[in-house]
Amino acid sequence: MDENTDTVARAFSQHLGLLFIPAAVGVVAYWPTLLANWAPVGVGLLVSVVVAISVTALVLKLLGGKPQ
Numbered sequence: 001m002d003e004n005t006d007t008v009a010r011a012f013s014q015h016l017g018l019l020f021i022p023a024a025v026g027v028v029a030y031w032p033t034l035l036a037n038w039a040p041v042g043v044g045l046l047v048s049v050v051v052a053i054s055v056t057a058l059v060l061k062l063l064g065g066k067p068q
Contacts, residue, residue, distance in 0.1 A: 034041055
């Protein structure tokens, strides 16, 4: 691995937890709303995950070429 890439990867890995702070604050701030609307939020999350995985698989299939 290139030395510069290794340096950046180590720094990023050491501070990865900071990226989750805004998400955690959002969950805590909107907890009553999330509890009141848990079913639509859950369905939305499930659908978005399925769509993301499906689109990723389709793109890989289209760009991956023929299997050997």
